[in-house]
Amino acid sequence: MSFGRTMFGDYDLLVGINAPDVLTGSAAPTGDVIAVPDITSLPQSSFAQEVVRQQAEGQEGITFNLNPIQSDSTLYVYAESQTEGLRPQVTLRDFGNKPLAAGNLSGAESTAKLHKELSEGGTNYHIVVSLVDETGAPAAGTVRLLVGINDPEVLSGSSNAPDMDIIREPIVVQTGIRLNRISGVDSKEESFTMLGSIRMDWIDPSYAFSPDECDCSVKVYTGEDFRNFLSDVGSRWPEFSIFNQLGSRSSQSRGVAIWPDGSATYVEEFTATIQADFDFREFPFDIETFPLYVDMLFAEDNYVMEVLPDYSAISADHGEDEFVISDFTTTVSSVTGITGDNVSRFTFEFSSPRHLDYYIFQIFVPILLITLISWFTFFLRDYTRRIEAAAANVLLFIAFSFSLSDNYPRLGYLTFLDAIMLVTFVINTAVILYNVYLKQLETHGRVDDAERIDRYLDWFYPVSYLIAIGVVAWLFFGRA
Numbered sequence: 001m002s003f004g005r006t007m008f009g010d011y012d013l014l015v016g017i018n019a020p021d022v023l024t025g026s027a028a029p030t031g032d033v034i035a036v037p038d039i040t041s042l043p044q045s046s047f048a049q050e051v052v053r054q055q056a057e058g059q060e061g062i063t064f065n066l067n068p069i070q071s072d073s074t075l076y077v078y079a080e081s082q083t084e085g086l087r088p089q090v091t092l093r094d095f096g097n098k099p100l101a102a103g104n105l106s107g108a109e110s111t112a113k114l115h116k117e118l119s120e121g122g123t124n125y126h127i128v129v130s131l132v133d134e135t136g137a138p139a140a141g142t143v144r145l146l147v148g149i150n151d152p153e154v155l156s157g158s159s160n161a162p163d164m165d166i167i168r169e170p171i172v173v174q175t176g177i178r179l180n181r182i183s184g185v186d187s188k189e190e191s192f193t194m195l196g197s198i199r200m201d202w203i204d205p206s207y208a209f210s211p212d213e214c215d216c217s218v219k220v221y222t223g224e225d226f227r228n229f230l231s232d233v234g235s236r237w238p239e240f241s242i243f244n245q246l247g248s249r250s251s252q253s254r255g256v257a258i259w260p261d262g263s264a265t266y267v268e269e270f271t272a273t274i275q276a277d278f279d280f281r282e283f284p285f286d287i288e289t290f291p292l293y294v295d296m297l298f299a300e301d302n303y304v305m306e307v308l309p310d311y312s313a314i315s316a317d318h319g320e321d322e323f324v325i326s327d328f329t330t331t332v333s334s335v336t337g338i339t340g341d342n343v344s345r346f347t348f349e350f351s352s353p354r355h356l357d358y359y360i361f362q363i364f365v366p367i368l369l370i371t372l373i374s375w376f377t378f379f380l381r382d383y384t385r386r387i388e389a390a391a392a393n394v395l396l397f398i399a400f401s402f403s404l405s406d407n408y409p410r411l412g413y414l415t416f417l418d419a420i421m422l423v424t425f426v427i428n429t430a431v432i433l434y435n436v437y438l439k440q441l442e443t444h445g446r447v448d449d450a451e452r453i454d455r456y457l458d459w460f461y462p463v464s465y466l467i468a469i470g471v472v473a474w475l476f477f478g479r480a
Helices: 022-023 152-156 223-231 357-378 381-403 416-443 446-477
Strands: 047-055 062-065 074-083 087-093 098-101 112-116 126-132 141-149 170-184 192-204 219-222 240-243 245-258 263-275 287-296 303-307 327-336 342-353
Touching: 022 074, 047 062, 047 126, 062 141, 074 126, 074 152, 087 112, 098 112, 112 152, 126 141, 141 152, 152 303, 170 287, 170 327, 170 342, 192 357, 219 223, 223 245, 263 287, 287 303, 303 327, 303 342, 357 381, 357 416, 357 446, 381 416, 416 446
Parallel strands: 170 303
Antiparallel strands: 047 141, 062 126, 074 112, 074 141, 087 098, 087 126, 170 192, 192 263, 219 245, 240 287, 245 263, 287 342, 327 342
């Protein structure tokens, strides 16, 4: 070996901040991102990268963003389907989404290839790969993509060039939600108003700075200062929206903290009215779901959400008195965004039954009393009085029913409570008709027949009511 000459080979690089053990080579890596390779600073050479990705059902293509490319470079791209019956199409586009080169757009070949000389280099190039079936329609499947810089061997589907991150992987954004307080649940409007906080953690190398520049270990931005910072470094941040938010979101406070390695934390305290899709069929024994959907504005090839460990929570002092709120779930999924691209969605969701004390004492006890009053009239022998009492009972029931309906939406289906009220109304109306029939028998001198029938119906009435309630309960709960 000639000392001082540029050679090639593998090596290990250990970098640390405030970690003197690095100098002995014994420091244990913590996984923090301190340094990233700068492709543009490398000497002109050949390198390649291979990735395998899934194209989901309904997805028209997969976008691969590229890291900055050095001037006087040639890009080589090779794509093949790993799903039988599908063919790949590939297009190279610039920052303005203008097509620069394409391969196998007809879908006639089993592989797609392209190469493009990029004499000026540049940033924000991206490759779009689409898997299509024999009709040319996008289909779900797996694609293998091989990308190379100055490596024509890539077009054969293989490469011996050194591996290098040519493709810029999406930034992982760890997200969490805390529900601090529920200021109200509007069952009629199917919404709830919450006071909460959202936190996002991510790493963007473009944010990195030297602590010597500011004599600080962390930079904190609020308001428009963060947008000015992004403009200065030529970058962006994982902007989001709450998908099922009604009206505007009120932010009490928000800020961003950035560390020298490019790590960032965004925290916002907010108040928002959230739409929920309640199902009242089993009301008031229903268990309602309260979801909060946080969607990225940028496509998944830019930002992908993950659940932030140990952050999401529901405060014990949430202040909700109608529902019993305890556990919650957090998940991440992929959905179609407002631009038509697939975006990452973070879901914070909790399901809650109702406190039943109110409904027992304000609804079911009055229904029971109305039913008992109707039954007690059976023990009167003055049929005229029985008719008057039963009719008054029905009017009382109708007024009670109207007082309940004002608090809940007009639905296209019956709830359990609606069914109970309907059964009670029908039976009480039948009691009036029954008493009128007995009065008719008495008027026509058939008193003995009326009394004989009444002896059986005195006890058949409560039994029939209990049977009707049991059938309703089975229809709503027994068949699940």
